[in-house]
Structure formats: C-alpha cells, structure tokens
Amino acid sequence: MSDAIKHECGISLIRLLKPLEYYKEKYGTAFYGVNKMYLMMEKQHNRGQDGAGFASIKLDMEPGERYMSRVRSSQQQPIQDIFKQINDRINSAIAESPQLWNDVARQKKEIPYIGELLLGHVRYGTFGKNSIESVHPFLRQNNWMHRNLIVAGNFNMTNVDDLFGSLIQLGQHPKEMADTITVMEKIGHFLDDAVAKLYKQIKKEGFNKREASPIIAERLNVAKVLRKAAKNWDGGYAMGGLLGHGDAFLLRDPAGIRPSYYYKDDEIVVVASERPVIQTVFNVKYEEVKELDPGHAIVIKKNGAVTFDQILEPTERKACSFERIYFSRGSDKEIYQERKMLGKLVFPEILKAIDGDINNSVFSYIPNTAETSFLGMVKEAQNYLNNKKEEQILALGSDITKEQLHKILDVRPRIEKVAIKDAKLRTFITQDSSRDDLVAHVYDISYGSVKPDDNLVIIDDSIVRGTTLKKSILRMLDRLNPKKIVVVSSAPQIRYPDCYGIDMAKLEDFVAFKAALALHKDYGTTAKIEEIYHKCIEQVNSKDKDVVNYVKEFYQPFSSEQISKKIGEILSPDGIGADVDIIYQTIDNLHIACPKNLGDWYFTGNYPTPGGNRVVNRAFINFFEGKNERAY
C-alpha cells in the first residue's frame, strides 16, 4: 500500500475578474487577492494545522516573464509562515524601488505571488512524516503554458492502487504513488492530450504556433478533461486546479462527501470548503453563498466565463455528517443550529442517567467544538424544568405562596465551565505520534465548581479513540469528586474507518471497536471474529462493487447500550472514584439534527462508494493479522 496518502483538508480558490488596477483603485491595493486569500486560509485553520500552501497565476504575461508562483510550509503556524514569506518578498521589492507602490503593471511584472488566480490550501497530516513534499498545492510544469497544472484538494481516494496502475497502462512513470500525484497525473495526462489535439486542429485551420496559443486557451474544454480524468475515481473529494494560461476549476465528488461552497459577483469568483469563510471574508449574506452540486465542477475560464458542468453522474447524496459534528467551524448558520439540535436530542438519555435529579447535576462541556451542542443540551434541560415548574405551580393552584413560587422558579440547570483547554489546537487532527502526550496536557479544570454528591454531565462532540477522556478529562474531572460522571457524545459511536479524508484509519483505534472486542471475549464468542476474518479474506480479490461489509457482523450481537457501557469501563482510569456513564447520540437522532448530511459510514458501515467496503474489509484483515497498517 502507498503510505503517502494524506488528508488534505481546507481549500480556497479566488479568481479576480477585473484587472489588478481595479482593486488598487477601489480597495487601495493590487494585493487585494493575496490579502483575501490570507483571511480565507486563516478562517479555515480549523481544517488543517500541519501545513499550508499558496499558488497564484498571472494572466497575459509575455514569454520569459514568470507567471506562476507557489509557496508552501510545514512549519509550526504554517499559514503565518507562508504569508510572512509572501509579504517579505513584496515589501523588499517595494523597499528597493518605492515607485513600484503605485505602479500596478510593474508590480505584476516584478513581484511574485500577486496575480488574478489564487489557490490556497491548509492541510492536516495525521500520520507519517509531515514533510514539505506532501503539502499542497502540487505543481506539474511544462513549457507549454496550457499544460501547467496546479492542484490542491480536500480529498482521499480509496482506489489509489488501481488509479496508479492505469497510469502505468498509459505508459507513464509517476514519481510516487501518493494519491495527489496520481490524481494530478490523471488530469495532466488528459490535459496534455486535449492541448495536443487542439493544436493539431488549429494548425490545420492555418494558424502558426504563436497564434495557436490563445486559441487553445479559449477552446480548451476543461470539463471534458475532468470527465476523462475522474472517470474511475473512488473517494470523497473537492479538487481545485489552476491551468497555466488562467483557467481554473473545482470539482466535487458525486456523493457530495466533501463540501464546497462558492460565491460570484462581477469582481470575483471564490470557492471554499466552508460557507461562513466566504461570508466573513467578502462580507456577503448566507443566501449569496451557494453549495456546489455533487458530481459537478465550477469551471472559470481565463476570459472570466463561469460554468457549472456535470462531470460525473451524481449518486445518492451522502455529505459527511462529521463535517457538521466536528470538522467545520460552528459559525455556519446551519451547522450552529444542527449542533444545538444534537445537544437537545440526546437530553432524554441524560435525564435517565441522572435519574431526573437536575438539582444535583452540573452541566458542562469539553472545549471547544462541543460548546454549541452544550447550549442545545442546556436549553432542553431548561425546557424540561419549565414543564415541571408549570405542573408544580398548577398543582398548588391559587393558594400558592410567594415563597413556594420562588422556590419552584429558583430551580435552574447548574451550568459550569469545568474543563478548560489551554492550547488553541485541535488534538484530533494532530499527528498520531504526538497526540497522546498533547492530549494529556492540553486541558485543565475549574476547581470548586462541583459538590461531592453531584452528578457531572459533560458533553463532547465525539468520542473516537477515547484518548481525550482516558488520558486527560476523566481523571481531571474525578479530582472534583463528583458522585457520577456522565460523558455525553453528541455523535453516535464511531465504529468504522473513514476513508474519504477525515483520518480514522484503523479499526482497533476506535474505542467502540475495542469495546465490542472485549464483549466478544466476555461472552466467549471470539470464534465469530475469526469467521468474519475468513469472510473478509475470501473477498480480497472481488470487484469493489461486490465486496460486502462483514465487519457489521462484529458489532451485530451487541446493543449500542452494551457497547457504551463497555466503553465506560475501558475509559475509566484505574482508581477513579466516580461512576462513569457514557451516552452516545443515536443514528436516527443524528439524521434528524443534520438532515442534509446523511453520510454516516463511520457510524453505520454504510459506505457511499464501493471502495469503502474494500477499505473496511482490509482494515479488519489488518486488525486480525495484527498488522499495524492503514487500510487505504
């Protein structure tokens, strides 16, 4: 297996539709695009903190003049690092010749990075080395302007091996097997082909080589190139690209697994992985930012014409629900509501766990993402109490005294900020090797917020490996001496690998998997595990579409509650004083809360592409054979 596959996570594309002078005139600087790109990348920081890259293209340059630039970083704070490099170059050029400041034509000629077409990327690489070579955008260079290709994506392909094989069939010799290279070479191959064909045809029409160039740019059918290149891709992707002469595209996978949003007016076209990024950076309304349709590409020709082309037949929409639960920023209007709804819907289960004893329960959350679901949970606790108060007041009738009324109204859910996050980092998307240590030190608690006979209800957006709880949170919370700790996950149990761009690769990493495994041992049903293994082995050579997800049988004998209970046991550190209860969201409630993002393969094992079943099959084989390998 290739192990250079990375998780490419936040993407931004800007096309300035007017000449650079226009932005200087209107906004005071021809670096308008660069500045906006900085903000867009910074606002997608949540999607990747291990690397950042930027590329730009200047339109209509003379031969011999540089028209493409790229800068990448895998330093700490990579976004700041690349924009420091960009700004240093700009500032030193202007310091050398101050007259450049007002001369946009010279700026464009002499200063790199400034351009009409810009592509930005933030990356998280959760395993392996985090080297600069794996940071996007990737570049495929050529002396023919049209054949230069720059790509950056938020994606993961499940069938890199096959795609790689088909490049070899085409007679190519790719330099490595990473999926970004493979995908780029695929597009590159058909781009070369299309350019060569166009040139032949244009030559026939009587034009010379020099004259042919702008005609190729005009006639090049980007959608057609993408259709050929993407034909056999299996995965989740939002793939952005720039062509040397100035065309650009962003293609979204047919199931809409990975997100893409765009906005367009007469000055700019912009595409990003998240909607509020565009709203804030360009000061536009929610309704003005549109979602790109699955299976479609937005194509921006050099001449500024924008089309939305179907590249692949859309399949059933299975947009990733984990985007809503954790991955995206919660500042999106819909996502904010959805997270609150997740907190609300899980409340009845919480009430059972605390025996309805709201008076002696403290409600809190594990920062940061869970803050919004916490608000929904607390609001629902208030609703519950209001109903109770209403009953009590009505029961007392007109004889009710002021004191009685006061006592009833005084009962409120007790909310506290119990856990504090010291580092502004997302530990989930930190490389595996350094994560445990980080998680152990990243949180702290507020002392004095809980009484010894209290229940402590703490909500987190998701419990994946359980490291956050086991290595840090539970022990810390226990220092507050609560009677019982109820940990609530706003997401259902994560049971199956994600293979579409969010890093959850190995089955035995999941605490739900560990729990089911322990249950098989408790019940003496380990023979079932071997049986599943053999079923998996039998279909290793089957076509992807024929592979069945037999790993479902691994969980099938146990109820969700049984698994949650076991998770509680596994995660409770030795010597903990409080009882620990773990509550997960149900899948039905998840769908009620996030109705547009029904992609739920990590919870249900229902993969939206055939490659998913192959991945889970491989993951189970790896687990059984004790291979500490990724399944894709």
Ligand SMILES: O=P(O)(O)OC[C@H]1O[C@H](OP(=O)(O)OP(=O)(O)O)[C@H](O)[C@@H]1O
């Ligand atoms: O069960 P685990 O494998 O430990 O993973 C789940 C945890 O990881 C995330 O936190 P993270 O620090 O990434 O981000 P946040 O501050 O945005 O919540 C998430 O919010 C959970 O707390």
